[in-house]
Amino acid sequence: MSAAPKPIVLWAVPRSRSTAFLRIMLERGDLEVAHEPFSYLQVDGHYELAGRRVTSTVGLLDVMLEVNATERRVFAKDTTDYTYPPLLKDERLFNDVINTFMIREPRGAISSHYAMNPGATLDEYGFEYLHAIFDAVRSATGEVPLVIDGDDLVADPETMVRAYCERVGLAFKPEAMRWDPGRQSNWQRTDRWHAEVAESSGLVAKPPGRRETPETNEHLRRIADHHQPFYDALAHHRLTG
Template sequence: MSYPILFLWSTPRSLSTAFLRMMLERGDFFVVHEPLSSIVSQGFATIGDERVESEAGLVELLREKSRNSAVFVKEVTDSRYGLIDDPAFPHLATHTFLLRHPEQSIASHHAMKPEVNRDEIGYEHLLDVFDTVRVARAEVPVVIEAERLLADPGTVVRDYCLRTGIAFLPSAMTWTPDDRREWSRTAPWHRDAAGSSGFTVIPKTYRTTVHNDPRLAAFHAHHLPFYERLRAHAVPAAGQSVGAGSR
């Protein structure tokens, strides 16, 4: 028997860690935090108590884990991963996408990493993953918007569960604030998620933004078309399952 593998792809600073926190609270998924990003940044990823040092090794381990449990992988697109070019990649999992407006994500990313470069913002890479999956699977992957998730978390998560074929668990919508082992490598980036108890709006202002910094404005101009192409696929109403539960 094989259990489903479910990916959530997003750009950095897009509420994806809070979504992962909800998936941890469910208790019915083996949850993996940014393994591809870890391999790029430090040469390996820690998956549970195991270490993998290549994308091929990661795929093998995810498949192994899915023999015993459903698997949820949260990944960010601050890099372009070679795995995307593997013809088997789109069929490894059900791939879903979380999207936040670049005006906010760019300012937040810069606040955490002032030396961030244009490609690390990630929308171009995110669209690349989306289009690769869409074409190979001949279906439109699920795209949810961070802004709607904050505004109406119950509706958005229920819809996400319906579309991916997993149960909606209301009890997982709130949790006890804590700093999780799963994101220990990048813990400073996840202070808001660690201090949260649900999907809540945390008002923030940034000194440097796309409106007052020419470099960030150029990043925004570059990535906005990719964001808009992805946002065109964010469907606000529930529809047919995309099949994670039937894998």
């Protein structure tokens, strides 16, 4: 009997459209989908996956691998506004998991993040830490991880999702590209961050509302200038369809 495919983790900068991508994975119906499990674990001290309650990153990886091997393939997405030092010391993250990454042009992501959380620190915008995880995965595996750009995703959703699925060993399901609007119970605690996805029925690029940007706000310009090199390094490897 062949081994089960590895669980998939999508690491993303905040406001990169990663929740919309997760919504597609959820709509498939054949995956155990975990929404920001490591973030929730860090903030709440616990997380529930497939009916199992975990209280540590080691325990969460235990459950992800168990569910993946015995029940359904696991897809998890998480964001890099938090850091996860114990997780990056666990070799199973590199050996037993497919780590993928989502970026978005910094000025758009940073403007959107600032509108939601104007008190965010420099590190919470997430590009530098996303690059650190990417480097850790590449160093441990000797392979360049898969990178997808949220702007590319909304520009050509089916092409990008199809290419992503092919790379991680999932069948592409075109019917999963559309869904009924509505909030999801597994992101209830961070509900306000996902209102646009909840109100949508598919991936559509929308012009941003009126808000501060790095062009209008010196604080945001400094943040964008700091994170741009990390985005550029990751964008060099992004999936092009």
